[in-house]
Amino acid sequence: MADTRKPAQDFTLRIRRYDPESGEAPYWDEHTINLEPHRSVLEGILQARGRFDGSIGIRCSCKAAICGSCGVRVNGQAGLACHTHLDAALKSSRDGVIEVEPMGNMPIIKDLVVDMDAVHWKKIRRVTPWLLAQDPLPEREHIVPREAMVDVTQSMACIQCGACVSDCLSMEVDPLFVGPAALAKAYRFVGDPRDSQQFERLKDLAEDPHGMYDCTHCFKCIEACPKGVAPMNQIMRLRRRAGGDHHIEDRNNGFNHEHAFVKNIRRNGLLHENDLLTDSFGGKASPKAAMFLAKSLPVITRALLRRKATLKVALGHPHKAPKDVKRIFDVVEGRPERYDLNLYITGYDEEQSGAEEPNVGAIAGGGEDGQAIPSAPGASPKGAS
Numbered sequence: 001m002a003d004t005r006k007p008a009q010d011f012t013l014r015i016r017r018y019d020p021e022s023g024e025a026p027y028w029d030e031h032t033i034n035l036e037p038h039r040s041v042l043e044g045i046l047q048a049r050g051r052f053d054g055s056i057g058i059r060c061s062c063k064a065a066i067c068g069s070c071g072v073r074v075n076g077q078a079g080l081a082c083h084t085h086l087d088a089a090l091k092s093s094r095d096g097v098i099e100v101e102p103m104g105n106m107p108i109i110k111d112l113v114v115d116m117d118a119v120h121w122k123k124i125r126r127v128t129p130w131l132l133a134q135d136p137l138p139e140r141e142h143i144v145p146r147e148a149m150v151d152v153t154q155s156m157a158c159i160q161c162g163a164c165v166s167d168c169l170s171m172e173v174d175p176l177f178v179g180p181a182a183l184a185k186a187y188r189f190v191g192d193p194r195d196s197q198q199f200e201r202l203k204d205l206a207e208d209p210h211g212m213y214d215c216t217h218c219f220k221c222i223e224a225c226p227k228g229v230a231p232m233n234q235i236m237r238l239r240r241r242a243g244g245d246h247h248i249e250d251r252n253n254g255f256n257h258e259h260a261f262v263k264n265i266r267r268n269g270l271l272h273e274n275d276l277l278t279d280s281f282g283g284k285a286s287p288k289a290a291m292f293l294a295k296s297l298p299v300i301t302r303a304l305l306r307r308k309a310t311l312k313v314a315l316g317h318p319h320k321a322p323k324d325v326k327r328i329f330d331v332v333e334g335r336p337e338r339y340d341l342n343l344y345i346t347g348y349d350e351e352q353s354g355a356e357e358p359n360v361g362a363i364a365g366g367g368e369d370g371q372a373i374p375s376a377p378g379a380s381p382k383g384a385s
């Protein structure tokens with residue numbers, strides 16, 4: 001087979017340098033390295049360190065997207081340095097120079113090395129990241145439905161690199177937010193039928209003002225994750241389990257706020273934000289809603305003055321949901337079981353000979369007993385590369 005690899009060429013790396021102990025301000029450092037385009041940004045950094053400046057701080061181990069050590073930002077996007085090809089990084093650069101910075105939302109130890117212990121691992125510990133087994137233990141082994149394991153496979157693929165934590169917008173605003181990696185880890189046990197504390201875990205994370213309802217669905221963690229864990233989707237699963245299966249009405253009003261969105265779309269077809277606040281607190285006649293409305297008056301007045309909202313829009317209902325929207329709601333809500341698509345699981349069912357349709361693991365979220373409902377026979381995990 002012909003060797004299609006391209007010959008080595010020059011790439012310029014612009015590396016963010018900072019040593020907090022030196023007392024000096026951060027600065028950018030440029031080095032031109034020479035490597036084949038399919039080689040990784042990590043190899044580029046290591047070459048720069050070996051040839052030009054042995055003091056460049058970078059953490060790495062496996063060089064194969066397995067250990068999770070080499071998380072950095074390349075051209076502003078968090079990911080693994082060993083999993084980012086130089087040619088791809090060049091394409092996404094602003095000015096032909098590949099910019100490498102330390103990950104965000106974590107303190108810098110030196111250059112590209114951040115303090116994972118201070119943020120990432122602290123948050124992982126917060127969610128009790130181990131199985132709390134039932135008592136008494138079964139005499140022999142636990143018999144776990146295959147589908148239940150398929151349901152947690154996606155969260156199990158996490159390599160704890162911290163890329164999602166780095167780019168989480170909620171965490172930027174609220175550093176106490178439990179965060180995408182830790183919440184994905186929490187789902188790994190909430191979705192495991194062998195765990196005995198599923199309700200307690202859900203209640204804890206629903207009631208925590210920095211817990212599952214602190215996520216704003218910005219998708220940044222999904223974009224950043226090199227392993228397809230899609231932490232935001234795991235957070236949505238936690239919410240469906242907490243609200244849909246266990247009916248946990250949390251003190252942060254997260255449960256009611258979510259239901260206000262559903263009500264809003266069912267009624268208007270499009271989001272009518274002015275109703276959200278009152279609906280989230282029990283409707284216009286509720287004293288709680290009146291209190292929050294009064295509290296929000298300065299914001300509403302500012303929006304009116306700046307013409308970001310008009311009185312007509314604020315008081316009226318500009319849209320009425322078309323019949324099709326109502327029909328979709330009726331179909332979805334009329335289903336006897338809830339289905340959560342787990343798109344991480346793909347492949348062909350070997351048992352169904354000649355199967356032509358790819359087997360996408362549509363995994364039911366489970367009922368009151370937390371048991372997942374089968375729907376993906378023969379599913380195979382998409383390998384973490």
Ligand code: SF4
Binds near residue numbers: 179217
């Ligand atoms: S989707 Fe949620 S958890 Fe993910 S980055 Fe955005 S705010 Fe953070």
Ligand code: SF4
Binds near residue numbers: 159160165227231
């Ligand atoms: S969820 Fe993805 S991005 Fe976040 S720590 Fe795990 S592997 Fe890294």
Ligand code: FES
Binds near residue numbers: 061063066067069071
């Ligand atoms: S060096 Fe192990 S993941 Fe990059």
